[in-house]
Amino acid sequence: MTALAAYTTSTGEAFQFWVLGTVAVIGALCTILMRKAVHSALCLAGTMIILAVFYLANGAYFLGIVQIVVYTGAIMMLFLFVVMLVGVTAADSLKETIKGQRWLAAVCGFGFALLLFAGIGNASLKDFEGLAKANEGGNVEGLATLIFTKYVFAFEITGALLITATVGAMVLTHRERTERAKTQRELAEERVREGKHLPPLPAPGVYARHNAVDIAGLLPDGTPSELTVNRTLRERGQIRDVSTEALNDLRALEQRATDRLERPDLRRTDPGRNGDGDSGAEHAAAAGEQTEEASK
Amino acid sequence: MNTENLIALLVAAPLLGAVVLLCGGRRLDRVGHWIGTLLSALSFVIGLVLFTDMLGKGAEDRSLHQHLFSWIPVEGFQADVAFQLDQLSMTFVLLISGVGTLIHLYSIGYMEHDERRRRFFGYLNLFLAAMLLLVLADNYLLLYVGWEGVGLASYLLIGFWQHKPSAATAAKKAFLVNRVGDMGLSIAIMLMFTTFGTFAFGPVLEASEGTSEGKLTAIGLMLLLAACGKSAQVPLQSWLGDAMEGPTPVSALIHAATMVTAGVYLIVRSGAIFNGAPDAQLAVTVVGAVTLLFGAIVGCAKDDIKKALAGSTMSQIGYMILAAGLGPIGYVFAIMHLVTHGFFKAGLFLGAGSVMHGMNDEVDMRKYGGLRKYMPVTFVTFGLGYLAIIGFPGLSGFFSKDKIIEAAFAKGGTEGWILGSVALLGAAITAYYMTRVMLLTFFGEERWRHRATASPEQPSAEPAAETRGQHSEPHPHESPRSMTIPMILLAVGSVFAGGFFSIGDRFTHWLEPVTHHDHGDSPLSAATVTGATMVVLVVGVTLAWFQYGRRPVPAVAPRGSLLTRAARRDLLQDDFNHVVLVRGGEHLTRSLVYVDHTLVDGVVNGTAASVGGLSGRLRKLQNGYARSYAVSMFGGAAVLIVATLLMRAV
């Protein structure tokens, strides 16, 4: 029994494995399936934390902590940072461009998993030593001794690698301004030459009810103008279009105005100059009311 | 001095002339013709010297031999440049250089108005050199050189007026047909090489006794093919008629006196081989007989005087070939007729040339007539030649032709009878067409007076015809001295040569060592044969006289019987060639060009295209998307794992 008995874990660990393992897998799947990079990042972070837990469960205390601190703490944050910096592109359209790519990928992944399972399955991994002995001097001390004795060179080289990576990152991201900055005059002339947007871009629509930059200003015909909104917002598709409700408000106001002043609806009887004039006056009145309401 | 060394000079003299004249450039234009004539005369003189020297010796040791240098020395294949001068060669040397010289002389006057006269004489000398080389060679390969050399010379001379497409075509045709014959000669030489290991006359002819008849027959037939090509025998005779496009002296020298008789020389020279191969001999006689009739018939129908004479040449050479085919009985007479024919036919041609010269280069006999008053010398010489060729008793033709007919009968058996009667028939026709020529040309009314312009279907032979002649009425006149003298000399030859040869069988004894003559046993007595010949002769002449002498001759040829029309077209032989060979060849080459372009090339291009297409399809996989590359990488990794797992499983 003792010899052949497969090394088993405590039921607690087993329970923990089955629960967290499922969550980890789900997280991984979400990572690759979420449409928005941010969500993927978050799911990945979750998975990593779970992995950290598993490390701890496997007696790799140091790694567990490092996993949380370095990975989930640093690297994933770095990811998010870059996402914020770059990921303005709206979520990937999950429509595949390369024919058959998705199926191939799925098949490959699935088959690969099967292969690995097969490999692990027919490897003889019955009896686990357990880390009790190795960790008796303390896990961190154990690692430290190994790092600074057996793996010292690798360690040093890793240091070098890190330095190189940092420098490399700086080099890559650092942009030398090669050409002289354009003066305003030049910019203006360029605009004239290109023949678009001679005047400055129009401002976003500002209304009493919501004066946010993500609201497109309305063109005279009431349609929203894309130009008025920041490009990033546009690309993220985070523009709120208020043209319709604004028009509805107007219509409601006029309705109320006609009711209150008990004047017959001239617009239907004789459409004429005065009618127009009235409507103009009503506009003004409506605007006045709105401002009053906003001030309250 | 040692006379062997002179032999080379025989060839060298005219060769030198050719080189000088052809490379000399325009500065020789004024003396060129004299250089040429003198050099050919020189070789004639050398010939005479050697002849006298030869006469001084005994009959057996007359054969001279000169070895110049080893030509093609290869393992088992030794070709030398060496000359052999025996009685046969000597006969030819004298004929060639003698007649050649006369015709050089004649040409001086005849070609006077041609600005390329120097070149013409160069070609003539080249021809003489080649012809002498042909008859002097001591092995078949060297003979082959001369053989092709005369072919080249005749090509150049037939096409001398190259600006005329007809002339150029005729020249090409002559060369090509000769080439077919040459093919026979070269195959014969190869056969000799494989059979005897050599192709020198001596060894081959010695060894030919002990050789299998099959081999000898093969060689003999190949030699016959060669002879047919060169001597314009059926089936390779078609070129001779067209060859008349050349200047008349050329027709006289090459296509009457010398070159066309090379075939006879070849057969007589290879007598030993033919003696061992009866079948080959039979073939030779048949060819001779057929050509004899063929040429005669063609000669009857032609209105172009030169073409008529060409037909006659064909049939006369038919006689010689026939005689040569008879074996030892006939060799001598073949050669004898060859020599006499050389005289009178050359004379006839020169006469014809003289007539044309006087008649503004008109060749259509129907536009002649009654010329005897205007050009007496020509008339007399031509007449003598005429009498000689029809075999008028006492003149050359009489002796030689009569002997041939006898020999034909003497062949014995049915063959003998058939051949003999064919020969007789030929004699009759000869008499007929020669009389016709004679009457049309020199007798009857003067049809050339106030006649319309030349009939289109008979393009005149000379280039000047387009400029002068044709439009103005001709003023027949006698030719200059330089032209008449050769004609006179040749006439003399054609009168006396035959008698001189056959009195006391001089010629037979002279050639004895070469031809080993034997008198066959003729079923008919010589007298009978002679009588028969006379009869047919008279018949032929009277027939012709009734047809052309009594009645006026229409200026435009009547439609004539089917045979006549066929004969006018060389008995349709040309049409046959044209339809079968020319058209067929053209289609063959065209289709082959197509095949080469589509099939042979197409296969290759097809493979290229298919490879291109395949690669194009494969290229689609390389879409440049990193992810698809990643997939393949990943798949590859998976495959690797599978492999390793299987390895470990195994």
Add this chain to the structure above:
Amino acid sequence: MNPVNYLYLAALLFAIGASGVLIRRNAIVVFMCIELMLNACNLAFVAFSRLHGNLDGQIIAFFTMVVAAAEVVVGLAIIVSLFRSRHSASVDDASLMKL
């Protein structure tokens, strides 16, 4: 329960990450998937070190983390500069390998 399951889990995660790399077009996400694969490996290492009862596995995992960190730094830098140059973080846009 047998700790081998950790290995199975690692394999599964690795495969998922791999397919992610193949499926996603957003470079950042692709990067995340790579990270996922690395982590799966780390898990395997840790499990192995438990299996063999020594810490070498953990050491390797440790190094892997370091390397991963370096890699992420450089990679993200590349992505950023890429985005600067072509205003997109899609891997397919960089299909320059095609002639």
Add this chain to the structure above:
Amino acid sequence: MSFPLLTATAALPAVGAIVTAAVPAARRTAAKWLALLFSVATLALAVVVAVRFDPDGDRYQLTESRSWIADFGVRYELGVDGIGVALIALTALLIPFIILAGWHDADPLETKSSRWRPTQGFFALILAVEAMVIISFEATDVFLFYIFFEAMLIPMYFLIGGFGDRAHAGSDEKASAQRSYAAVKFLLYNLAGGLIMLAAVIGLYVVAGNFSLQEIAEARANGSLDMATNTERWLFLGFFFAFAVKAPLWPLHTWLPNAMGEATAPVAVLITAVVDKVGTFAMLRFCLGLFPEASKWATPAILVLALISIIYGALLAVGQRDIKRLVAYASISHFGFIILGIFAMTSQGQSGATLYMVNHGISTAALMLVAGFLISRRGSRLIADYGGVQKVAPVLAGTFLIGGLATLSLPGLAPFVSEFLVLAGTFARYPAVGIIATFGIVLAALYTLVLYQRTMTGPVKPEVASMPDLKVRELAVVAPLIALLIVLGVYPKPVTDLVNPAVEHTMSDVQKKDPKPEVEAAK
């Protein structure tokens, strides 16, 4: 070790090529003279080789041997037998004439669509080809030979594709398109052959363990190296294929008409008279020398192909409308004769074949160069565009005729000797083949005379009416060639003496005896 004469002979033109190429573009004429100088110097060296060579001495003389790639037993081994000497002499002899004939071919075009043409490059390339050809005639190490056999293609490719004939049908673009097509076709065909040969070379190394022709031949002879029958046959085929492409043998011939048609006349001569000879030479030296049994095994098939080449090439020549293509097809027919002679396995046949290589080189050079002069005058390659040239340019026409007569192997001119030897040698062993091949001489007469008649005779075409006759330079090119044709036709003994011993060696390689004549008449 004495002065490396062979290396010098091959190196001199190479140096010349470099020097010529280095001449600045402005000094065009200087480059030409330099090239001519170097080619003449090479000729002098070749003469020295021919003099130093003793026909009755060892098989390979003036040998040099240095280790080159020791690991693979590749040695830098040079040596010449009689055949090699003859062909080296031919090459060295022809190149000066080629250069002289191409004097103006590479001058910048005056047409407005003219690209800049590196004149000195033209001559440098010609010299480079000469160097490679010479060394491949000298190499007795298979690998060494292979390298230069292949390297030859590069300069040839540029010569064909880069310096096209100015006389083309249609526009410049069309012409350059055809030209590049021809060049690429040339390259592909020969590369394909070369690759297959490379495989065979490697195979040979695997079997024999080294590349030295002599060692392998000796080993074969004394039985210390015996190949399996099939191995030998495959190797033989590998070699033969490459040589048959180069030779070119039907049905691998189609690159030649394109190449010769599009290239300038001198380059065409370079192709057919010099470069292609390497193929036939290599058949004689490598195929028969290394694989005698396989050669004998393959003989029937090869003879048939050769026959087809002879007849087929001649017939197609008759069908051509383009002068240069006509000459090309004629050459195909002649190469058929050469291959026939080689594989007839008789000493007459092989001597004839070797002689044929030399004579065909000279005769084709004469004909093609004159044709080139003709074409450069009228600016058209189509036979139909000519007529009556004989009237206006008699010397040109005369030389053209002599060249043509040499092509139809008229007795008295050099090619006749070789052709008759080949025919007789073939006939001695395979009478039927010999007879069929004899038809070739009739067809040769046909295409030559048709060509001459259509171009030179007949009424003078207005376009050619003002055609100038040969200039001094051109005469200087043609006259020596023609003189050579006549001399070698009358007195070929020097060449045959040079060749015969080598041929005997080859015959002993293949262990064949000449068939004995049935009647020993001479004895």
